[in-house]
Amino acid sequence: MTGLIKKYIVYTAVLIGLLVFLHAIGALRPAEQYLSRGLNPLLATIYSWGTNINVAFDEQTGKADLWQQINDLQAETNQLISKNAELKAVEEENAILREYLNFFNDHSYEHILSRVISRGDITNVIGRTESILIDKGSTDGLRIGLAVVDEQGIVVGKVAAVKEASSLVRLVNNQQCKLAAGILGSEATNGITEGELGLTIKMNFIFQEVEIKKDDIVITSGLEETIPRGLVIGKVSDVNKENNELWQSAHLIPLMNTNNLLIVSIIKP
Amino acid sequence: MYYKLIINIFLICWLVIFQLSFIRVLPGWFMYLDIIIVILVYVISLAHLRTIWWWIIGTGALLDFLAFTPFGFHLLSISVMAAVVYYLKNSYFTNRSLYSFLALTISATLSYQLLFGLFNVINALIIKAPMSAFTNYFFWLAQGRIIVMNIIFSALLFYLITIFTKRYRPVFIN
Numbered sequence: 001m002t003g004l005i006k007k008y009i010v011y012t013a014v015l016i017g018l019l020v021f022l023h024a025i026g027a028l029r030p031a032e033q034y035l036s037r038g039l040n041p042l043l044a045t046i047y048s049w050g051t052n053i054n055v056a057f058d059e060q061t062g063k064a065d066l067w068q069q070i071n072d073l074q075a076e077t078n079q080l081i082s083k084n085a086e087l088k089a090v091e092e093e094n095a096i097l098r099e100y101l102n103f104f105n106d107h108s109y110e111h112i113l114s115r116v117i118s119r120g121d122i123t124n125v126i127g128r129t130e131s132i133l134i135d136k137g138s139t140d141g142l143r144i145g146l147a148v149v150d151e152q153g154i155v156v157g158k159v160a161a162v163k164e165a166s167s168l169v170r171l172v173n174n175q176q177c178k179l180a181a182g183i184l185g186s187e188a189t190n191g192i193t194e195g196e197l198g199l200t201i202k203m204n205f206i207f208q209e210v211e212i213k214k215d216d217i218v219i220t221s222g223l224e225e226t227i228p229r230g231l232v233i234g235k236v237s238d239v240n241k242e243n244n245e246l247w248q249s250a251h252l253i254p255l256m257n258t259n260n261l262l263i264v265s266i267i268k269p
Numbered sequence: 270m271y272y273k274l275i276i277n278i279f280l281i282c283w284l285v286i287f288q289l290s291f292i293r294v295l296p297g298w299f300m301y302l303d304i305i306i307v308i309l310v311y312v313i314s315l316a317h318l319r320t321i322w323w324w325i326i327g328t329g330a331l332l333d334f335l336a337f338t339p340f341g342f343h344l345l346s347i348s349v350m351a352a353v354v355y356y357l358k359n360s361y362f363t364n365r366s367l368y369s370f371l372a373l374t375i376s377a378t379l380s381y382q383l384l385f386g387l388f389n390v391i392n393a394l395i396i397k398a399p400m401s402a403f404t405n406y407f408f409w410l411a412q413g414r415i416i417v418m419n420i421i422f423s424a425l426l427f428y429l430i431t432i433f434t435k436r437y438r439p440v441f442i443n
Contacts, residue, residue, distance in 0.1 A: 004318060005355075008322050009352070011322070012322065015326060016329075016341060016344050019340070020344075023340040024340070028334075031334075032334050035331075035334055036334070039335070042290075043286055044290075046286060046291045047290040047291070047294060049291060050290065050292070050293070050295055053296065054295060054296045057297070117290060118289045118293060118294075119293045119294050119300075129293075133289075133337070160337075161337045163337070166335070176398065
């Protein structure tokens with residue numbers, strides 16, 4: 001029996017080594033791609049069952065009628081915030097473009113719709129997910145750094161890793177999801193946002209002379225070449241300004257709800 | 270023989286899909302349940318060596334194909350976990366009682382999670398990404414919840430197995 005176990009240990013070690021080597025040289029890529037493509041629809045369907053249970057649970061525990069009203073108002077508010085940001089961006093660009101005359105302003109972003117198939121590992125935070133997996137990959141035109149938005153145009157996160165048929169998206173509440181951000185109404189990049197403890201977003205490196213206050217809307221500044229300007233990230237909840245510090249910082253409330261993300265849109269620049 | 274192989278592959282695929290897409294999105298403590306670990310404990314305890322081997326390789330490889338961690342992390346973690354469980358089952362927890370299965374479940378969960386966490390820490394050090402798994406309070410809190418949920422599921426599975434089949438009753442030496 002001991003000899004048999006040793007044989008299986010050797011088989012396991014050899015097989016793992018072989019699989020890792022084949023993966024490293026890319027020999028397994030076609031198999032991985034076909035496997036992902038084949039399983040993605042099933043993953044997305046089962047994910048939607050779990051999400052519906054999660055949403056139903058939230059609604060029951062949060063008093064159904066009030067929850068519905070809050071959801072409706074939140075959706076309407078987010079839509080209006082997003083529209084306002086778009087209009088502001090249009091207004092600013094229109095003023096510049098009028099000077100040059102010959103320009104057609106098109107704000108329709110090229111985008112790819114994708115279904116969420118899994119949530120990321122939850123072993124680092126209490127019940128809050130910081131990443132999701134989607135069913136589109138490099139063969140669909142995705143690459144690292146692209147912005148991901150929800151149905152209301154609110155930034156959900158950023159593409160962090162890409163395989164042929166699936167991608168990892170780090171959500172805005174993830175510490176490793178950093179976005180160049182500006183305050184709505186300002187043309188400059190005012191700071192960098194990053195997630196904090198999986199719950200909120202912190203905006204750092206804001207110059208002292210920048211005026212930022214509670215309820216200001218923070219948008220993507222367009223500094224990153226893969227992310228266009230004007231996508232809403234969040235709303236300022238508090239500002240930390242010390243006169244003897246070089247920078248000030250602010251906390252933002254994420255405007256997207258990670259618990260019921262089923263379909264997201266990836267913005268292609 | 271091929272019929273059994275297809276059935277096993279089908280079960281492995283469903284197990285991984287269910288864990289990744291359904292369990293992880295459930296509310297409350299349910300999201301901490303790791304049915305892959307619990308099912309593997311029962312496979313290691315009750316099946317033949319060849320079946321155990323195929324289940325370990327199958328679940329590990331499928332998890333590595335679908336996940337975004339470096340390839341091999343899940344395979345290695347599951348293989349070492351299986352070796353630990355197999356050794357404990359043959360040396361200390363030999364009587365297939367409920368307590369044996371619960372002890373094996375705890376051992377499997379701890380060995381898998383700690384090893385996988387260690388691989389992630391090493392990977393984060395190499396690529397210079399922020400990672401504070403073992404010094405993070407939330408990491409250990411999550412480990413506790415995972416163990417609790419796995420124990421509950423293991424106990425439920427034990428009673429289900431003993432209800433539906435008499436083949437795997439506890440064995441006590443008088």
